Amino acid sequence: MEYKTVLTTCGYCGCGCGIYLEVLDGELVGTLPCKTDSVSQGGLCIKGWNIHEFVNNSDRLTKPLIKKDGQFNEASWDEALDYVASCLKKIKAENGSDSIAFLSSAKCTNEENYLLQKLARAVAGTNNVDHCARL
Amino acid sequence: MQSAAGFEPKIIAFLCNWCSYGGADLAGVSRLQYPANTRTIRVMCTATISPHHILKAFQKGADGVLVGGCHIGDCHYIKGNYMTIKRVAILKDLLRFTGFQEERLYLDWISSAEGVKFAEVIRNFTQKIKELGPSHLRTTYS
Amino acid sequence: MLEKVKELLRAGEISGFIGLRLQNGHPAPHMFTKDHLDDLGSLLVGDVRYPLNKTLLKVANQYPELIFGVMVRGCDERGLIELFKWNQLKRDRVVPIGVACPQGLAEACECYKPYPAQWLVGEKTEGISKSKRLQKVEAMSQKERLNYWLDEFNKCIKCYGCRDVCPMCFCEVCSLEDRNFILTGKLPPENPTFHLSRAVHMVGRCIDCGLCEEACPSSIPVRTLYKKVNEIVKDYFDYKTGESSEGKSPLNILGEVTLELSDVNK
Numbered sequence: 001m002e003y004k005t006v007l008t009t010c011g012y013c014g015c016g017c018g019i020y021l022e023v024l025d026g027e028l029v030g031t032l033p034c035k036t037d038s039v040s041q042g043g044l045c046i047k048g049w050n051i052h053e054f055v056n057n058s059d060r061l062t063k064p065l066i067k068k069d070g071q072f073n074e075a076s077w078d079e080a081l082d083y084v085a086s087c088l089k090k091i092k093a094e095n096g097s098d099s100i101a102f103l104s105s106a107k108c109t110n111e112e113n114y115l116l117q118k119l120a121r122a123v124a125g126t127n128n129v130d131h132c133a134r135l
Numbered sequence: 136m137q138s139a140a141g142f143e144p145k146i147i148a149f150l151c152n153w154c155s156y157g158g159a160d161l162a163g164v165s166r167l168q169y170p171a172n173t174r175t176i177r178v179m180c181t182a183t184i185s186p187h188h189i190l191k192a193f194q195k196g197a198d199g200v201l202v203g204g205c206h207i208g209d210c211h212y213i214k215g216n217y218m219t220i221k222r223v224a225i226l227k228d229l230l231r232f233t234g235f236q237e238e239r240l241y242l243d244w245i246s247s248a249e250g251v252k253f254a255e256v257i258r259n260f261t262q263k264i265k266e267l268g269p270s271h272l273r274t275t276y277s
Numbered sequence: 278m279l280e281k282v283k284e285l286l287r288a289g290e291i292s293g294f295i296g297l298r299l300q301n302g303h304p305a306p307h308m309f310t311k312d313h314l315d316d317l318g319s320l321l322v323g324d325v326r327y328p329l330n331k332t333l334l335k336v337a338n339q340y341p342e343l344i345f346g347v348m349v350r351g352c353d354e355r356g357l358i359e360l361f362k363w364n365q366l367k368r369d370r371v372v373p374i375g376v377a378c379p380q381g382l383a384e385a386c387e388c389y390k391p392y393p394a395q396w397l398v399g400e401k402t403e404g405i406s407k408s409k410r411l412q413k414v415e416a417m418s419q420k421e422r423l424n425y426w427l428d429e430f431n432k433c434i435k436c437y438g439c440r441d442v443c444p445m446c447f448c449e450v451c452s453l454e455d456r457n458f459i460l461t462g463k464l465p466p467e468n469p470t471f472h473l474s475r476a477v478h479m480v481g482r483c484i485d486c487g488l489c490e491e492a493c494p495s496s497i498p499v500r501t502l503y504k505k506v507n508e509i510v511k512d513y514f515d516y517k518t519g520e521s522s523e524g525k526s527p528l529n530i531l532g533e534v535t536l537e538l539s540d541v542n543k
Binding site: 235 | 414415417420421423425426427452458467470473474476480502505510513514527532533534540541542
């Protein structure tokens with residue numbers, strides 16, 4: 001029997017509010033704001049308050065999926081990435097670079113976002129890079 | 136913005152099935168005249184009226200809310216109106232504290248034999264709401 | 278306090294103690310157990326408050342047969358008394374260890390009783406009987422009050438923080454999430470129904486701990502509203518939340534009627 005709280009940072013947006021994840025017997029059961037965090041000072045938005053819910057959610061993807069005939073089938077990472085690369089190459093050849101757009105996320109780190117925009121600009125050859133917060 | 140002269144208030148009346156609604160029926164059958172600004176909602180007992188319902192009525196722009204129940208001791212369900220008077224008392228004080236005109240919420244006991252009283256209550260309440268003007272929530276935050 | 282908790286854990290009188298622990302330089306809610314008595318070295322009281330009763334509820338629901346200790350201030354003890362009356366916790370399964378709040382904290386909270394029945398840490402300070410927060414609002418005219426509150430409620434971002442942090446909110450289905458009542462997809466949420474409805478739910482529940490206001494990212498003075506609710510209930514029904522372990526809140530029982538229509542329709 002064990003109850004503890006783990007200090008971490010909310011991953012939903014760029015604010016980075018300090019949160020305590022409540023763990024009871026190895027399971028995530030709740031979230032509390034960290035009141036002594038200099039950024040959030042004990043406040044949280046609705047996403048932050050419920051961040052513990054998505055971690056073990058059954059809706060989460062666990063394997064890459066490829067759609068064939070309207071059905072999603074499990075695939076390996078190699079198959080999935082090869083498929084994505086070949087499709088993007090095809091679209092770029094047929095419709096030009098600017099027909100592809102890249103959408104990033106506040107839940108990614110700065111480094112991951114940098115890599116995505118590098119992929120967009122240097123590899124796909126387009127400036128069409130945007131971010132989920134603008135939607 | 137309607138002028139004070141032409142203002143026709145919208146009043147919601149929650150009436151309990153056994154007493155107040157009966158009183159309203161009697162007023163109708165007796166051909167008693169009263170202003171047509173009130174929309175009645177029949178409930179089985181005023182105890183089923185939650186502060187949620189009253190707040191929702193105001194939020195949607197009601198200028199006045201009337202709650203009509205049985206006299207104390209006459210409730211069809213024995214003590215339902217005990218809850219009502221407690222809830223309305225607390226809600227009115229809370230409304231006053233937050234700056235609302237708590238006279239817009241009115242509680243009365245009207246029995247099914249009191250058709251005359253029903254008409255009079257509606258007449259007086261409609262007049263009072265006319266004098267208070269449109270609910271602030273109608274124009275600003277609804 | 279450390280010694281008392283160690284003694285209780287060692288003797289097996291409690292299976293766990295819910296309190297605060299210094300972790301990564303911050304006070305964090307934690308449950309101390311017999312298997313990790315060394316953790317007690319970082320046991321902390323301090324001035325930062327967390328809803329420990331909520332943790333107690335979570336743990337007690339998982340282990341209903343065990344006895345747990347919990348750190349309580351004046352407000353937490355009021356909360357425990359009410360939770361016993363609301364059948365959320367069993368009196369004989371909870372061992373409260375009291376802390377009396379310092380003067381500064383009592384004044385900031387305007388707490389009327391900043392100490393529990395018994396305490397191991399701290400000294401008794403005078404409670405505050407009339408709240409300046411309430412006086413400030415009551416001094417305003419009706420129009421000023423209306424504008425004040427509508428403007429404050431307009432800042433709400435519907436984070437549900439006030440409800441999520443409240444140690445007395447234990448309902449599994451919350452009316453504030455009813456889509457017919459509070460419409461989804463708009464901000465601020467129904468002004469003022471959202472907050473007035475929460476205030477009505479606080480009748481007989483609010484222990485005046487102030488965690489709601491501390492958790493509000495928009496700094497809405499919700500605590501003032503709930504303090505007023507407590508005052509209304511005291512004036513009409515002579516009922517103070519958490520004061521007595523007998524007698525339920527006026528909206529929780531039918532009871533006898535003590536009000537006249539003339540008291541209501543002033």
